[in-house]
Amino acid sequence: MLIKLTGGTVYDPASGIDGQQQDIYIKDGRIVAKPTDAVVEKEYDLKGKVVMSGAIDMHTHIGGGKGNIARTLLPEDHRQDPVHRSDITRSGCGHAMPSTFVTGYRYAEMGYTAGFEPAVLPINARQAHMEMADIPILDKGGYVMLGSDDYLLRMLTAKKDQKAINDYVAWTMQSAKAIGVKVVNPGGINAFKFNQRKLDLDEQNNHYGVTPRDILQVLATAVKEIGVSHPLHVHGCNLGVPGNVQTTLDTIQGIGGLPMHLTHIQFHSYGTEGDFKFSSGAVQIAEAINRNKNITIDVGQILFGQTVTASGDSMRQHANHKHASPNKWVTMDIECDAGCGVVPFKYKDQNFVNALQWAIGLETFLLVNDPWRIFLTTDHPNGAPFTSYPHLIRLLMDRSFRNDVLSTIHPEAQKMTTLASIEREYTLQEIAIMTRAGAARLIGLKDRGGLSAGNWADITVYTDNTDRQTMFEKPDYVFKDGQLVVVDGKVVSTKWGTTHVVRPDFDPSVEKGLKDYFDRYLTMKLGNFKISDDEITEDGRGSITVHPLSSG
Amino acid sequence: MTEITEVPSPFCGIGTDDLTIRVDGVLLKVIENGCAVNTPAFEQPMTDISARVAGQEVSLEVAVAKAAELLKDTKLPLIGGCATDVNGMRGLLALADRSGAVVDNMNFTGARNNFLALQDSGWMNTTLAEVKNRCDLLLVVGTDLEGFAPRFFERYLWNKASMFIEDTSEREVIYLGRAPSGEASTSPKGKKAQVFPCAIEDLAEVVAVLRALVKKQPIRATSVAGIAVADLQLIADKLKAATYGVVTWAAGALAYTQAELTVQTLSEMVKDLNNQNTRCSGLPLAGKEGDQTANQVCGWTTGYPARTRFSRGYPEYDPFLNETKTLLDNDEVDALVWVQAFNVTAVPPVTDLPTIVVGRSGMTFTKEPDVYIPVGTPGIDHAGHAYRMDNVVAIRLKKLRDSGLPSTAQVLNAIEQAL
Numbered sequence: 005m006l007i008k009l010t011g012g013t014v015y016d017p018a019s020g021i022d023g024q025q026q027d028i029y030i031k032d033g034r035i036v037a038k039p040t041d042a043v044v045e046k047e048y049d050l051k052g053k054v055v056m057s058g059a060i061d062m063h064t065h066i067g068g069g070k071g072n073i074a075r076t077l078l079p080e081d082h083r084q085d086p087v088h089r090s091d092i093t094r095s096g097c098g099h100a101m102p103s104t105f106v107t108g109y110r111y112a113e114m115g116y117t118a119g120f121e122p123a124v125l126p127i128n129a130r131q132a133h134m135e136m137a138d139i140p141i142l143d144k145g146g147y148v149m150l151g152s153d154d155y156l157l158r159m160l161t162a163k164k165d166q167k168a169i170n171d172y173v174a175w176t177m178q179s180a181k182a183i184g185v186k187v188v189n190p191g192g193i194n195a196f197k198f199n200q201r202k203l204d205l206d207e208q209n210n211h212y213g214v215t216p217r218d219i220l221q222v223l224a225t226a227v228k229e230i231g232v233s234h235p236l237h238v239h240g241c242n243l244g245v246p247g248n249v250q251t252t253l254d255t256i257q258g259i260g261g262l263p264m265h266l267t268h269i270q271f272h273s274y275g276t277e278g279d280f281k282f283s284s285g286a287v288q289i290a291e292a293i294n295r296n297k298n299i300t301i302d303v304g305q306i307l308f309g310q311t312v313t314a315s316g317d318s319m320r321q322h323a324n325h326k327h328a329s330p331n332k333w334v335t336m337d338i339e340c341d342a343g344c345g346v347v348p349f350k351y352k353d354q355n356f357v358n359a360l361q362w363a364i365g366l367e368t369f370l371l372v373n374d375p376w377r378i379f380l381t382t383d384h385p386n387g388a389p390f391t392s393y394p395h396l397i398r399l400l401m402d403r404s405f406r407n408d409v410l411s412t413i414h415p416e417a418q419k420m421t422t423l424a425s426i427e428r429e430y431t432l433q434e435i436a437i438m439t440r441a442g443a444a445r446l447i448g449l450k451d452r453g454g455l456s457a458g459n460w461a462d463i464t465v466y467t468d469n470t471d472r473q474t475m476f477e478k479p480d481y482v483f484k485d486g487q488l489v490v491v492d493g494k495v496v497s498t499k500w501g502t503t504h505v506v507r508p509d510f511d512p513s514v515e516k517g518l519k520d521y522f523d524r525y526l527t528m529k530l531g532n533f534k535i536s537d538d539e540i541t542e543d544g545r546g547s548i549t550v551h552p553l554s555s556g
Numbered sequence: 557m558t559e560i561t562e563v564p565s566p567f568c569g570i571g572t573d574d575l576t577i578r579v580d581g582v583l584l585k586v587i588e589n590g591c592a593v594n595t596p597a598f599e600q601p602m603t604d605i606s607a608r609v610a611g612q613e614v615s616l617e618v619a620v621a622k623a624a625e626l627l628k629d630t631k632l633p634l635i636g637g638c639a640t641d642v643n644g645m646r647g648l649l650a651l652a653d654r655s656g657a658v659v660d661n662m663n664f665t666g667a668r669n670n671f672l673a674l675q676d677s678g679w680m681n682t683t684l685a686e687v688k689n690r691c692d693l694l695l696v697v698g699t700d701l702e703g704f705a706p707r708f709f710e711r712y713l714w715n716k717a718s719m720f721i722e723d724t725s726e727r728e729v730i731y732l733g734r735a736p737s738g739e740a741s742t743s744p745k746g747k748k749a750q751v752f753p754c755a756i757e758d759l760a761e762v763v764a765v766l767r768a769l770v771k772k773q774p775i776r777a778t779s780v781a782g783i784a785v786a787d788l789q790l791i792a793d794k795l796k797a798a799t800y801g802v803v804t805w806a807a808g809a810l811a812y813t814q815a816e817l818t819v820q821t822l823s824e825m826v827k828d829l830n831n832q833n834t835r836c837s838g839l840p841l842a843g844k845e846g847d848q849t850a851n852q853v854c855g856w857t858t859g860y861p862a863r864t865r866f867s868r869g870y871p872e873y874d875p876f877l878n879e880t881k882t883l884l885d886n887d888e889v890d891a892l893v894w895v896q897a898f899n900v901t902a903v904p905p906v907t908d909l910p911t912i913v914v915g916r917s918g919m920t921f922t923k924e925p926d927v928y929i930p931v932g933t934p935g936i937d938h939a940g941h942a943y944r945m946d947n948v949v950a951i952r953l954k955k956l957r958d959s960g961l962p963s964t965a966q967v968l969n970a971i972e973q974a975l
Contacts, residue, residue, distance in 0.1 A: 069947065069948050071856075072852060072855045072856050075855050075856065075859045075860075076671070076674060076675070076851075076855050076860075076861060077674065077675060077678065078675075078859075079675060079859070079860055079873050082859040082860065082871075082873075083872075086870040086871070086872075087870055088869045088870050089653050089654075089866075089869055089870065094650070094653055094857075095653050095858070095866060095869060095870040095871055096857065096858055096859065096870070096871065097858065097859035097860075097870070097871065101859070102859070103856060103857055103858055103859045103871075104856045104857060105857065125948075127685075127948060127949055128948050128949070128950075130941060130949075130950040130952070131852070131948070131950050134642055134941065134950065135856045138646070138856060138857060154689075154719060158719075196835075197686070197690065197800070197835065198835075199799075199833070199834060199835045211720070322680075322830070328678075331677070332674075332675070332676060332677045332678040333678040334674070334678045334679055334680070334681070335680045335681075336680070336681050336682065336683070336837075336948070337681075337682045337683065337686045337690075337837060338682075338683050338686070338948050339683045339684070339685040339686065339948060339949065340685045340686060340689055340719070341685070346678075524717040525685070525688065525689055525717060525718070525719050526685050526688075527571060527684045527685045527688060527711070527712070527949070528571065528573055528949065528951070529562045529573050529574065531562055532562060532564055532573045532951065532952055535952075536952075539941075539952065542939070543643060
């Protein structure tokens, strides 16, 4: 069937189209050039409408064990947001950590068509994929977590060469069906198991003598050398610790020009100035980002209200449990592989620290110049549930709205932020870069995130509205792979998205050492650890899309 | 005849995946690394291959149509058992959502002791590989660990190689509340576990005193439930001195009222220990016959564990009101679907309600259900996924034979489609 989207105002940064009126044709799930003879079977009049490709959340906790712990921990949160089944949708729950089906519906209803789980533990990757397999409509993928696994730390202690580490990283990515590699509190999750309670960038793991700096260096190098497009995805040291802005600046400096993505950087941008010994480091961070073109970031904006934080960073989450609200929390040490910590949080606008965290995130958004290197996230659900994105977009695009909210937060926090003086307002094109074209480029997605011919037809159509929250909350239409899935902000049909992966090469002899390690120390056979393709495809719903490696 | 190696087991909960099984047609024989739990579960003969309606053999299609007919006009059907693999649970929850049913995992009343503690205050837990490589002190509370999982000690405590324990046979094991049934907890060097037995229902008191001692609270009594406070002080001191202590319990073994408070006290004690400059972790034992699988899949599908109802069109969790026994005793439900793909002895409760059994081939009934559909066992008759006790690791179950039996998911999906 040939579908024509007629006369919309198109924002397609991937093709350099910035608000031009264009027709778009869809055939067999993809965008095609204007056909010379074919008959248009369905036409949508989009005159006056804003057209973008489907949005891509490049960092959202939508699959894996810690999310399910978060769900189990908070029945009282679910009870406030029950979701009815319908003839075409399943029942579930929403708010902070929604059920899988509701996750898919609500993302789609905001115009999102893909989400990437950033913390896939190799040993828990099956669960991550199984949960994501139950998220309808969205495409998905995962970044596999390394850096606190005993195997890598043993390699570093044994001074294995970079080639051996590259093989291990590539093997792990293939075994876990990943599209990226993440490191969380490099080596810190491991150090916590040895009863270390903090780990600075140059502090040694008591057992291995390895520092976070060493780990970042070898992993960032490995990711680059095996040809993975997405740079090493880094949740740095000292999350949430006042003064960690220096750690973050040192991390940027220390990586020596290698590509590196610093995630939820808001949580890593804190100074120690002022009466409360807590201040914004956003200016320094933004300057460093603007200067170092090898660095990309996502913000991890906090927004006020109840949520739950779910992280692989067991060390920092254990320290943060004092702030749990309600006062219940979980940490786990996991399989000589990693760990996790789940701590419910209620961010309050009248709490000085929370209020300043809010301002720090926004300062970061507004002070980083290049929208291709900064991404819109709340680190769902850690800073706020993903459903708050339209509100966040309004804060970025509407200075007077932003300043109105600013004037209501804790007065001491208002004094500690430059936010009121920042004039910048994001444009629609910049929003499209951050949430579409830039995200697709960063992850290395081929044929997604753009509207030129050849791309998959993931398309969102909005009614232009000066109230950007209203505009982005309720798209007129969302197409996923050419199928109309949302009309007027409501799901009208569902389908199953694909799982995006890369398959970097490795020397098969890497399995010799691994097999011995698995047999001696782990609890599973190597052969049973590796996830096969059919585990994702055998139910007839899932599929795997392999993306090209970068030539570098 | 073939031999299949590295076979994972969904039966024991501790994720053994080193079994070798000889397959001769549909006959299975465990020839390596069997145990008292796994061997009979794998070797259980297949008997029924055809579905029955009112005791008469019928085709699968007829049985599915009859099941759908029985469910069609129900007001509140109950789907019990819930013992199957991940895909089976997916099908089960889709059927429950469609039919407005109550879903209740058969082991939930035991698991509830853990869920109530988790949902009230949380915990700090660990997993099996961490035990294998780090644990220098194991405190077993109220549970016969080797009865629960016969190979636990062999695989995770007396393992020869360990990354961080120089001599694993020097590890310490302490039993509190219940004595072990055998010698598995004696180390290869002959070092025996210390055992401090008490009446199981007195554990709440014993554990409360132990936590108080960990927190350095003064205790005036000299003994509690027959255990000398000096002995409990010794346990507290060992937990503090351990580099990586592990406290384990089976929620179902704590079979007394309000045992969730015991789990909570243990879990809070573990947190206390981590505030005293050492590491300590909890290790809840579970994961038999799909109970963790049921709770995991129900967790991501609904937000709640597997004691949840869909009668109002959306999921509602209640760990007490949605219990099978309560619902049947109070005549609150009007049909029963029993799903049990692992264990032929785990038959449905006898009831006069219309009953549909989706069960492992070989089940026998005192009262023939209205519909019985024998299904394959995940990990024997078809591939699948099941969760291990520590809830993090999902094991990939293998297909070992061609039995022709449908999977739970196929049957439940067909019933849902027929509605």
